[in-house]
Amino acid sequence: MNFELTEERQMLQDTLRRYLSDKYTTARRNEILGSEAGMSTEIWTELAELGVIGALFTEDQGGFGGAGFDLAVVFEELGRAGVVEPFLDGALIGGRLLAAAGRSDLVDAVIAGTAQLAFAHGEPGGRYDLDHVTTTATGGTLTGRKAVVMNAEAADHLIVSATNGDAIGLYLVAKGATGLEVQGYPLLAGGRAAEVTLDNTPGEALNLGLDAIQNVTALAIMAQCAETLGAMETATALTKDYLGTRKQFGRPIGTFQALAHRMADMLIEMEQARSAVINAAGHLDSDERDLTLSASKNLMGRVGRLVAEEAIQMHGGIAMTQEYELAHIAKRIVMADHRFGDTDYHLERFIELSTA
Structure with missing residues (x-):
């Protein structure tokens, strides 16, 4: 099989990597992390103008990508x-x-970078x-609590899951709606999340x-998985560079056999991780989607921990210093x-799906 990127995806990858290498330095990220918003609207808008968000949607949805490998290209670079x-x-x-849901008006605004969304689904327990x-x-209003809702503070609309009788449905809640309370906090890996409380809050x-x-x-x-792969590539590259420049006893420490073997193990595991992402991207529309995703997520978790620790x-x-790139990358992984x-969780899910 040919795993090379198409010309369009290669152009997207090159454009995104070049932009981020110029604009997204460690100092800039630390500045963003220290801000009240926890994100940069400038970065968001400029990446939207470059077509990064449009690559996440199919042509029918107003974008120009939307397939598994389109998502993989974008999120690998964001993770890197x-x-x-x-x-x-x-x-x-x-x-x-x-x-x-057929809400093309809001989807167009998201692709243009002028609208922010949050998915309020997870709950305590x-x-x-x-x-x-x-x-x-009940009667067009929502009551309940949602936990660790990513991007809730910046979102113009929240998409909230709720039960109506025995069925689970999704509802659109506008920012500032009656009875909506959002308590935000920073996350260890960067960005912000919030605890969301709804008290007879109107939802569409x-x-x-x-x-x-x-x-x-x-x-x-x-x-x-693709984002984690990108982060692991950065961690591996930083480690390789460090082993080649840090000297002990008059020579680079990367020439010491014990460290060279550990570095080789990292590189081998990285190849496993890349294969897992390719496999997951290629099975998004297949009957084996869930089985493949659980296998990939399990492997990425195990390899990710190894790479971060090594x-x-x-x-x-x-x-461990905030001024050094690896500190943030390792936490993300x-x-x-x-x-x-x-x-x-995904090991158990893989076993269940395999025996079903």
Whole structure:
């Protein structure tokens, strides 16, 4: 099989990598992380103008991509640069849900970079179960609590899951709606999330249910794997450079056999991780989608932890300083395992799907 990028995807990758290498320095990221918003509207707008958000949607939805490998190209580059802006939650998840609901007006605004979304689905005690929803919808109003809602503070609209009788549905809630309370906080890996409380808050039914939640979560898992791959590539490259420049006993420490073997192990695991992302991207529209995604997510979690720990150990104390690139990248890699199901969850899911 030919795993080379198409000409269009190669151009997208080159453009995005060049932009981020120029604009997204460690100092700039630390400045963004220290800001009250936790994100840069300038970066968001400029990336939207470059077509990055449009690549996350199909032509029918107003974009020019939307396939698994389009998502992989975008999120791998975002992960490589350690971008903290909420493209996964504020554009991909929310935008694809609105596209499924036929809300082209809002989707166009998301692609243009003029609208922000948040997906309020997870609840206290819900773990990774997508069908755990205790928020209720009655007479067009929503009551309940949502936990760790990414991008909730900046969002113009929240897409909220709630039960109406025995069925789970999705509802569109405008920013500042009556009874809506958003308590935000910074995240360890960058960006911001919030605890969201709804008290008889008006919501517009989107006529979407659990199937839509499962489909968009599948996209998010694949994108998260690609983002983690990009972050691991940066961690590996930083470690390789450090081993080649840091000297001990008059020669680079990378020439010491013990460290050279550990570096070789990292590179081998990186190839495994890349294969997992390619496999996941290629199966998004197949009957084996969920099985493949669980296998990929499990592997990315195990490899990611290995790469993060090895990179930090071979660097030493400098790897823990905020001014050094690896500090942020390593946190991103480790925390990525806890989104959309960790290694243990996806191992159990893989076994269940394999025996079904």
